Amino acid sequence: MFCPACGRQLSDDARFCPGCGSPVTPASPETTPGPPAADGPVRPEAAPTPQAPQPAQPMPQPTPQPPTFEATNGTAQGMKWFKFVIYAQLFLSAAASLLNAFALFTGASYGDSADLVYTFYSGLRAVDILFAIIYVALAGAAIYVRMRLAKFRRDAPSLYLMFLAASLAAQILYAVFVMVVIGISPLDMFDISTVTSTITTVVLIVANKVYFERRAHLFVN
Numbered sequence: 161m162f163c164p165a166c167g168r169q170l171s172d173d174a175r176f177c178p179g180c181g182s183p184v185t186p187a188s189p190e191t192t193p194g195p196p197a198a199d200g201p202v203r204p205e206a207a208p209t210p211q212a213p214q215p216a217q218p219m220p221q222p223t224p225q226p227p228t229f230e231a232t233n234g235t236a237q238g239m240k241w242f243k244f245v246i247y248a249q250l251f252l253s254a255a256a257s258l259l260n261a262f263a264l265f266t267g268a269s270y271g272d273s274a275d276l277v278y279t280f281y282s283g284l285r286a287v288d289i290l291f292a293i294i295y296v297a298l299a300g301a302a303i304y305v306r307m308r309l310a311k312f313r314r315d316a317p318s319l320y321l322m323f324l325a326a327s328l329a330a331q332i333l334y335a336v337f338v339m340v341v342i343g344i345s346p347l348d349m350f351d352i353s354t355v356t357s358t359i360t361t362v363v364l365i366v367a368n369k370v371y372f373e374r375r376a377h378l379f380v381n
Contacts, residue, residue: 161174161184163177163179163180163182163184164182164184165177165180165182166179166180166182168180170184239375241371242309242375245306245309245320246306246309246310250302250303250305250306250309250323251302251303251306253298253299253302253323253327254298254299254300254302254303254306255299257295257296257298257299257302257327258295258296258299260291260292260295261292261293261295261296261299262292264288264289264291264292264295265288265289265292267285267288281341281342283341284338284341284342287334287337287338287341290337291330291333291334291337294330295330298323298326298327298330301323301326302323304319305319305320305323311381312378312379312380312381313379313381314379314380314381315379316379317368317372317373317375317376317379320368320372321365321368321369321372324361324364324365324368325365327361328358328361328362328365331357331358331361332358335354
């Protein structure tokens, strides 16, 4: 290379001119050639497509189990009456209905005078046979309602109330039919014990309606 001030030839690594003392800038190294440019415009690399978030899978819900006596015992809404109904009352009602049916079929309610009574009151035998069949049906209904209640079926409380009403209706209708066939006055047929029994049954129906309405959430099957 040459000195830019005096034009003297210098070595390639000289920093000052030995003739004039001017500083000398060393020649810059050649730029290293890079890779050849590709033909056409350079396209930026495609960004990865964001993945849509997958919806969360719902947690499996446990299958609702029918309530048990253990789950309800000791709560504010006790189940003692319910246990009495399914373990005692409905079985006793079924047994009483079968006994009434047997007495009406055989005339046992009239004792040894059954033949005389049926002879004197010709229509009474037909009434007794009819209501004997009704009482057999009530016995079967008592067992059916009991099974529905024990399994906490949704319609069980309504069926139980219908059974109580049907039992009361059977008693009243039988008394009315006998009164018409025999020809006695209502005062002789509906004595104090009969009226008391009727009122007690009506109160029982109302009380059971309130009782089962407060526990309707248990009967979901």
